[in-house]
Amino acid sequence: MGKFLVIFLAASAIAAGAGMYYLQVYAFYEEVQADNVTDVQLTTLGAGVPEPILYEAFEAIDADSSPLRYRACFRTSMSQAMLTETYELYDDPIPNNAPGWFECFDAQALGAALEAGEATAFMGEFNVAYGFDRVVAIGDDGQGFVWHQINACGEAAFDGDPVPEGCPPPPEAEQ
Numbered sequence: 001m002g003k004f005l006v007i008f009l010a011a012s013a014i015a016a017g018a019g020m021y022y023l024q025v026y027a028f029y030e031e032v033q034a035d036n037v038t039d040v041q042l043t044t045l046g047a048g049v050p051e052p053i054l055y056e057a058f059e060a061i062d063a064d065s066s067p068l069r070y071r072a073c074f075r076t077s078m079s080q081a082m083l084t085e086t087y088e089l090y091d092d093p094i095p096n097n098a099p100g101w102f103e104c105f106d107a108q109a110l111g112a113a114l115e116a117g118e119a120t121a122f123m124g125e126f127n128v129a130y131g132f133d134r135v136v137a138i139g140d141d142g143q144g145f146v147w148h149q150i151n152a153c154g155e156a157a158f159d160g161d162p163v164p165e166g167c168p169p170p171p172e173a174e175q
Contacts, residue, residue, distance in 0.1 A: 093121035
């Protein structure tokens with residue numbers, strides 16, 4: 001009876017671990033179908049509104065379970081000089097890791113390129129989901145990446161603090 005109980009507990013632990021791994025890495029992600037118009041947008045310097053840019057080879061994943069799960073890769077023929085003169089830069093970009101199977105998005109390499117000045121981060125869209133900005137980074141070679149990053153509004157609201165000036169009211173306050 002003791003052997004059976006140990007085997008049962010070990011098998012249950014292995015099954016639970018494998019199930020949790022699968023749920024975290026694979027289960028909730030879905031491919032995002034490109035609409036070939038608004039998939040990649042940057043916020044303009046003057047008007048402060050997102051507008052589409054030229055892009056190709058778009059790949060993206062997302063999950064309903066969290067706004068932080070969005071990742072995308074693309075290529076653009078637009079020059080860095082034109083982009084930096086036209087669109088808002090993003091302060092303190094921190095790319096989030098993507099699942100290993102989404103091979104086009106390497107957060108460590110992207111972070112190193114941003115630090116080395118080989119890529120530039122732009123504001124894609126402020127508060128794409130409450131408290132999260134869509135960040136777009138484009139390398140000197142035209143390779144681009146998109147992810148969601150928590151902003152100051154989200155940090156304050158999710159910590160239960162008053163939101164900074166300029167932030168929309170948290171969703172709970174709108175009800």
